[in-house]
Amino acid sequence: MKTSAKLVLALWLILATVPPATAHHSFAMFDQTKQVALKSVTVTRFEWTNPHSFVIVKDNGTTYTLECSSPNLMSHQGWKFNSLKTGDQINIVFYPLRNGKPGGMLKTVVLPGGATLSAW
Amino acid sequence: MVTSGSSSPPRLYPAGGRLIAVAGILLAAALAGCGSRSDKVSDGDTAPASNSAPSTSIKPIASIKELMDSTVDPSADGLWNSVATISSSSGVDRHEPRTDAEWQAVRRHAMTLAEAMNLLMVEGRRAAPPGTQPNLGELTPEKIDALVNANRDEFDQFASSVRDEAVNALAAIDRKDAKALFKVGGDIDQRCEACHTTFWYPASTLRPSPAPSRGH
Numbered sequence: 242m243k244t245s246a247k248l249v250l251a252l253w254l255i256l257a258t259v260p261p262a263t264a265h266h267s268f269a270m271f272d273q274t275k276q277v278a279l280k281s282v283t284v285t286r287f288e289w290t291n292p293h294s295f296v297i298v299k300d301n302g303t304t305y306t307l308e309c310s311s312p313n314l315m316s317h318q319g320w321k322f323n324s325l326k327t328g329d330q331i332n333i334v335f336y337p338l339r340n341g342k343p344g345g346m347l348k349t350v351v352l353p354g355g356a357t358l359s360a361w
Numbered sequence: 362m363v364t365s366g367s368s369s370p371p372r373l374y375p376a377g378g379r380l381i382a383v384a385g386i387l388l389a390a391a392l393a394g395c396g397s398r399s400d401k402v403s404d405g406d407t408a409p410a411s412n413s414a415p416s417t418s419i420k421p422i423a424s425i426k427e428l429m430d431s432t433v434d435p436s437a438d439g440l441w442n443s444v445a446t447i448s449s450s451s452g453v454d455r456h457e458p459r460t461d462a463e464w465q466a467v468r469r470h471a472m473t474l475a476e477a478m479n480l481l482m483v484e485g486r487r488a489a490p491p492g493t494q495p496n497l498g499e500l501t502p503e504k505i506d507a508l509v510n511a512n513r514d515e516f517d518q519f520a521s522s523v524r525d526e527a528v529n530a531l532a533a534i535d536r537k538d539a540k541a542l543f544k545v546g547g548d549i550d551q552r553c554e555a556c557h558t559t560f561w562y563p564a565s566t567l568r569p570s571p572a573p574s575r576g577h
Contacts, residue, residue: 311550
């Protein structure tokens with residue numbers, strides 16, 4: 242494969258799996274009348290960053306992008322920059338996206354050690 | 362972008378050179394408008410004193426939406442993205458400004474954000490260009506305009522609170538204190554969000570939900 246083709250593929254993979262830097266948005270994109278619970282999903286990425294942190298998990302081949310609050314507010318809930326690491330098996334509850342895409346607003350996570358953290 | 366050679370993903374905002382130019386224009390505009398808050402934008406009913414005389418009063422060109430898109434978001438993103446910890450299959454990337462050039466790049470973002478908040482407080486600036494459709498959960502631009510005009514002092518307090526936090530960011534940057542910069546970044550987010558939930562999407566907030574169910 243030529244270098245340019247490799248670069249295009251690499252950029253596509255990054256953009257397809259990484260949440261973009263986003264402006265603020267309303268919470269209407271999340272369906273807060275529903276909650277989805279998934280058990281033993283695998284953490285593939287944890288972004289401890291402003292304005293919102295993100296947790297990316299995989300479950301049965303599907304990748305879920307989950308938005309959290311800001312690190313300041315999450316810290317009050319007991320979160321740290323290293324609360325999650327790649328490969329961790331966790332249980333999650335989230336408010337799904339209205340557009341049907343795999344992801345949403347993370348509500349709670351049960352860490353491998355059993356502790357439960359709220360993401361908002 | 363300030364990554365200190367990290368492998369963090371690319372972020373989508375203007376390159377540094379362009380941002381510097383925008384910051385310079387904004388700074389000049391803000392300084393030119395000092396003390397002219399009472400100046401009114403010409404409504405077209407009054408003929409200018411001279412066709413060749415340039416107007417020296419503040420005249421908002423961009424809507425708030427356009428000012429956010431062109432200036433506020435890029436500068437806030439530049440500030441927010443400058444300090445982060447990313448855990449991925451590549452390992453743990455704790456990036457923050459380290460060289461003088463990297464700190465200077467973040468400083469430009471903070472300065473731009475601070476002055477952009479002054480521009481937000483210029484009266485006569487509409488929420489969005491005519492015909493703009495609201496994003497999901499947002500009020501229409503006309504309703505936002507009405508809400509801002511009816512609560513001008515509150516709107517200005519939100520804008521000035523973000524400006525003051527941007528000044529705090531400048532202080533953290535000048536101390537080269539990445540931890541403080543990260544904390545201020547969160548404070549800026551909270552103040553931005555408070556304004557947005559008041560004027561842009563007052564009906565779209567977090568609320569309790571029923572018990573979880575498996576699957577969508």
